[in-house]
Amino acid sequence: MGNNSNIDRSWLTSAKESISQWSYIMLKDADNNDIDWDWVRSLDLEHGIGVAKPEDLxxxxxxxxxxxLKADLAIRDRLEAIIAKMSMVFMRDFDRHIKTYELPRALAYANRRLHDQIVLLRDRGVAEGLWTITDEDRQRVTVPVLTAAKDGVVVDDIQDRTAEIVNARAEQRKADRAARDAARHHRQMTLFDADEVKYGSVEAGPDESAPADSSSDAGSPDYLVEGQPVINDDNPAVPGTEQVAVDETAVSEPTFARFRHAAAQHVASRQSVEAKEYWRAVFLPGRDVDKVMGIDLETNGTEPYRTYIIDVGFEYMNMKSPRPADAPAGYSYDKDYYQDGDAYDQHRFSFGVTPEAARHGNPFIIQLTGIDVSQRVGDEYPLFDEDAQAQADLLKRLTSQPFVAHMATFEHSFFMLNVAGYAEAYRNGHVTIIDTLPMSRLWDEGSIPCEGHPDGDNTLDAYAKRQGALREDDAERHLGLEDTHIMLLAMKHHLTQLKAEARGPWGPEGKAGVGGKRITKKRHFVRHERRMPIYD
Known part of the structure; x- marks a missing residue:
């Protein structure tokens, strides 16, 4: 990985050249407000977008x-609402009107520095005795809450609105999802009703189709498609027409069978498009998965447009084939009892934060990981979002084989806004993501729902212990490479067990191939007329 001795930040300005591409189809932000792209164009992404100067801190x-503080918070709220919408717009731009994801990365780069400035302005208020700060959990996020420390100090208009914004968006997504489900159900029932009129009920069939002298009971289990033992190659859930006629216990009714068969086909086709119950299931591995790269990031926060990547750890492991014979062995991990086993090509890289972020510090991250961000400054600790060589090296690795992470959407979100070229590669189908979290939830019988874990305890710590990759009396280390190692060990052990029991990828719901989530290219047609904006 490279160093940042000569940092070229000109890309932050050139990234704004793609604003015309974004403004063509993205008219509103994540909060449904009109976007002023001229305002975005006016931002000085290279030198800072906040109103405070260094001496003001x-x-x-x-x-x-x-x-x-009030002015900076307004800028941040406005900019983050734009960033939050850009991933969806970019991924759904099937006509490839937007060529690059450079603008969102540039906006996130500037927003991180703005966030650092906001934090130090809050610290200044505390130092001047104007207010105190306490962290409060508000549904989905934790926010700093200011309390006036003396009379006459107004803090209501400088409170952090992150919880209000995030929770409102989540509720809107929930309402939109419910509306889509209701509309889908309505369409489905309409089609079922139409099918019954045209083809007859799946259970009974049209009355006029059965001969008058038939001794069969139209409502008996013999007529239920699910009760038929014959499998049709075209649709395994539906028996063939000829076989239905043969299997009837009474008078042969080929006409009735054809009606019933057609109705059953329609029912099966409608059911096949039902929404998945668990959206992370798309990240599950397939039964042919072999070489993978496991990766884990440590950051000084959870929002990729506010915080920095400070530790990257990754290694490789083959799920089926033997470990490469020429791969070095005996790697020394942070914990003595960790053995490399089938793992190879281990790497660990440390990155830094801005002087402003270091000045504020982060006691929670010290407690969690042992990393003191106040010491992560200087040439020894380059900033990942400024290290072009580090990004290029990581992108090459991420696109060479599937990568695995636990709750992989976290790593993916940071890659999108930090790694040059990753979003483009992901959209073009060059990235395959496998997640061990749904493996734990869906395939690990030890993941039992309990208080605090209604879907079972699917943390990496719990999953690794159940799979024998972590001692019961130990805990997840919260360092990139160490967490990657126990994750891959747990994954390989779990897959071996699942194969022996014909479950998971080898079960009825399993899939061939390497599995994981990969974007498949959609066929699109070139339109010669000007399209109306699709994201308003």
């Missing part, structure tokens, strides 16, 4: 910390 400065 110091306690006792002549400037109004309240006014500066």
């Amino acid at each position: 110091e306690p006792g400065a002549d400037s109004s910390v309240h006014d500066l």
